[in-house]
Amino acid sequence: EAGVAQSPRYKIIEKRQSVAFWCNPISGHATLYWYQQILGQGPKLLIQFQNNGVVDDSQLPKDRFSAERLKGVDSTLKIQPAKLEDSAVYLCASSFSDEQYFGPGTRLTVT
Amino acid sequence: DQQVKQNSPSLSVQEGRISILNCDYTNSMFDYFLWYKKYPAEGPTFLISISSIKDKNEDGRFTVFLNKSAKHLSLHIVPSQPGDSAVYFCAASDGNDMRFGAGTRLTVKP
Numbered sequence: 001e002a003g004v005a006q007s008p009r010y011k012i013i014e015k016r017q018s019v020a021f022w023c024n025p026i027s028g029h030a031t032l033y034w035y036q037q038i039l040g041q042g043p044k045l046l047i048q049f050q051n052n053g054v055v056d057d058s059q060l061p062k063d064r065f066s067a068e069r070l071k072g073v074d075s076t077l078k079i080q081p082a083k084l085e086d087s088a089v090y091l092c093a094s095s096f097s098d099e100q101y102f103g104p105g106t107r108l109t110v111t
Numbered sequence: 112d113q114q115v116k117q118n119s120p121s122l123s124v125q126e127g128r129i130s131i132l133n134c135d136y137t138n139s140m141f142d143y144f145l146w147y148k149k150y151p152a153e154g155p156t157f158l159i160s161i162s163s164i165k166d167k168n169e170d171g172r173f174t175v176f177l178n179k180s181a182k183h184l185s186l187h188i189v190p191s192q193p194g195d196s197a198v199y200f201c202a203a204s205d206g207n208d209m210r211f212g213a214g215t216r217l218t219v220k221p
Binding site: 004006040041042043044045055056091093098099100101102103104105 | 115117120143145147152153154155156157160200202204207208209210211212213214
């Protein structure tokens with residue numbers, strides 16, 4: 001069984017630029033999550049999708065972050081414009097029950 | 112708001128000994144608890160879980176203990192192996208939200 005795929009693995013951008021991350025969940029997993037993990041902290045949920053609907057986006061900074069999962073499969077997370085404090089690893093996870101399966105993450109550095 | 116806390120950022124143990132990683136939570140609505148293991152440059156991988164109706168769950172060398180009255184859980188690894196060296200995250204779920212602790216870096220020395 002293929003795992004959760006994410007791309008790119010690494011991205012370096014300057015502040016005020018835009019960036020997008022892509023996630024392909026495990027086949028058949030209806031629930032998809034985006035997390036932000038800042039160095040030294042645990043993953044923090046940004047947004048949760050159930051199929052193509054948003055279940056929880058209460059911690060998503062909506063003035064600069066957006067996410068979509070148009071066909072209920074792949075998802076993209078966008079940051080526009082980026083700030084220095086957005087430097088983190090962005091993890092995508094999917095689940096069909098209580099256990100979440102994580103992708104390798106995208107390490108974003110904003111300079 | 113830190114609803115899940117792992118107060119030890121790091122732990123070092125000798126190979127063959129027991130590793131005990133601790134986790135405390137504040138939200139009494141959490142009813143499912145998980146441990147994830149993370150190697151560098153990889154995403155967290157699920158290790159073991161426990162439901163609030165149990166106080167112990169064992170899987171090979173890994174055992175998770177839950178003390179609901181103390182809102183505390185722990186992960187025991189015995190015997191510890193060098194390949195267990197990783198960051199371990201405790202997570203708690205109320206069925207809707209999952210919250211993660213900050214992680215404990217375990218180093219198992221040969």
